[in-house]
Amino acid sequence: MESDSEFIVVGGGVAGLSVAIELLDHGHDLIVVDPDPGGGTSYVAAGMLAPASEVNYSEVLMGKLLIEAAQYWDDFVKVLESYTSLDCGYERRATLLSATEHGDFDELMRLQSFHKELGIESHLMGRSEVLDLEPTLSPKVIGGLYTPKDYQVDNRVVLGRMIEIVEGHARIVRARVKRVVRTAQGRYQLRLDNLDVVEGERVVLCNPMISPEEVLSGLLDEDLARAVATRPVRGEIIRLRDTQKIGPSVCVRSIRHGRWNYIVPRTSGEVVVGATQEEVPLMNNSLPKAGGVFDLLYDAIYSVPSLREMEIVELSSGYRPGTYDNYPNVGELLPNLYIHSGHYRHGFLLAPYTASLLVQAIGRRSNANFSVRLQRFTEILDPYRRLQDGR
Ligand SMILES: Cc1cc2nc3c(=O)[nH]c(=O)nc-3n(C[C@H](O)[C@H](O)[C@H](O)COP(=O)(O)OP(=O)(O)OC[C@H]3O[C@@H](n4cnc5c(N)ncnc54)[C@H](O)[C@@H]3O)c2cc1C
Structure with a gap:
């Protein structure tokens, strides 16, 4: 069976579901593909949204990212509550x-x-x-x-709400992506382990990848594949x-x-x-x-x-x-192939905010024609990374 959609989101943990909710909220058409949505690391986590407790000395820019992400949670919960009247598990407990x-x-x-x-x-x-x-x-x-102001969210409650919202307004295909292929027309075909194929204009990879080559075989050059690998x-x-x-x-x-x-x-x-x-x-x-x-x-x-x-x-x-520098991978890898993963110790704290940054950036660029450069992949988080690298 073949399915078609504007966006295909690979992975339905907190990273993928946050992207899916932001895309829905911006009126996009999407499919999430995951054999077990909400069943990965996101199910195990504690759900602390704690920039003050989690920040490390000298990581000034990471600190700023954590603070902005924590502040974004109030907005994110409002978005969720615009789709559901059920409790979303957000606890403003000090x-x-x-x-x-x-x-x-x-x-x-x-x-x-x-x-x-x-x-x-x-x-x-x-x-x-x-x-x-x-x-x-x-x-x-x-x-x-x-x-x-170091709050928490019940990770299992909020994952459940996010899955209900995505299933209510889009589709979740319960299967594993075996391979991503770029067609001659510049679209993406995803071959699934149940032998189905989903095709879309844009793909957002939200599945942590220790070896990106396994799913993306041949699509990325070596440097880029190494840069987005997670540990x-x-x-x-x-x-x-x-x-x-x-x-x-x-x-x-x-x-x-x-x-x-x-x-x-x-x-x-x-x-x-x-x-x-x-x-x-x-x-x-x-x-x-x-x-x-x-x-x-x-x-x-x-x-x-x-x-x-x-x-x-x-x-x-x-x-x-984890990524090589502990910052999440957020950006565009190839034209219309995006990544949103590698949130390391802060997936719940960061993912709704980084998903909103990514979806806004995609909206701003939708008519632009980009050349493929490694630097572009860091662009969205560049304001946070620049001083860190001494650039
Ligand atoms: C013990 C522990 C405590 C933590 N506590 C906190 C905390 O308090 N606060 C906080 O902010 N963070 C915390 N974290 C970190 C947080 O859990 C992670 O950063 C976050 O869950 C990562 O989300 P994810 O969506 O990237 O990954 P996952 O939740 O693992 O989701 C990835 C999804 O991708 C799917 N997938 C994989 N491969 C494919 C494929 N080929 N095709 C389709 N789908 C695929 C999987 O089935 C899975 O559902 C904690 C982590 C741990 C381990």
Whole structure:
């Protein structure tokens, strides 16, 4: 069977669904192709939208991107709510970074001075202030950093809404793309693993690709293929159930001997504890490892002892799609062949915003004739990357 559409979006994780929603909202016709939409890393994630807690020193431009992306979430939720009256899982719950050792509190002080440089609101707190704000923290706590605008979204709820919206206004083809072929007319044909073919004027690749050659064989030159390859960064994560309502009321991120841990309470009673981080060569096993689970539970219970009484609902792990410089791949690879992937540790925080930047850029260029250059692929995020590279 053959299907035809203006846009074909490959991959229905948060990256692909964000593009699909932005395209719908701009009146475009589209098909999403994914064998298991919403079932990849996006299903595993914690859903923190946390620029203040996640920013790294010296990454000023990445910091700005994270802040703008977090601010965009209010707009994005309004777009979702224009399609559905159901809850989208967005929780405006503040975050508290806590320390139990002096060296770790020094780290929070350094982080706060970086927040000042970036214009991020955060407040250092002493022990009694921290315990007043979050009494479930261990009495061993010595201080904290309050970040009132680091929010969260229930990743599974919002993925469900996005899939419903896309299925209600466009099509999702449940199959895997085996190969992308460019026709003599400059259109794209996607050969699927169920032997169907979908054809379209424009394709947006939102599937993380360790080896882009597998799907794009021969379409990209070597440099470009290398530049857009992603590296898998494995992470274990735990879901608990707080039936007795004994958990924290804010999102807690604790640091101990330099190692970070987070506890994300949700209105539903779910409490998410995460996450380990390990660079691996292949995505060949998604079963969580005992050592990772042990470290997570040890650190989380040390920080909030009442977690000891909660029920374990799920242990899982996933692969963050990292790029060579940790910035997402957002741009045009070949005429009308776009990429939107590689959001690494920040897929939920970043993808709605980067999808909106991409769809706006596609709209601005729709009548332009571009030559194929590697530089163009970085253009959309160039304002964020330029200083980083010292250019
Ligand atoms: C433990 C953990 C915790 C995290 N916590 C957070 C967090 O708190 N906040 C945050 O912002 N980010 C977080 N992340 C990162 C975030 O989960 C990722 O950045 C994001 O999910 C990546 O989304 P994606 O759509 O690119 O990938 P995925 O969700 O993996 O989606 C890719 C989709 O592409 C499909 N696909 C693959 N190949 C093909 C093909 N050939 N044809 C068709 N479809 C294909 C797959 O079936 C899949 O559905 C976390 C990640 C991990 C592992």
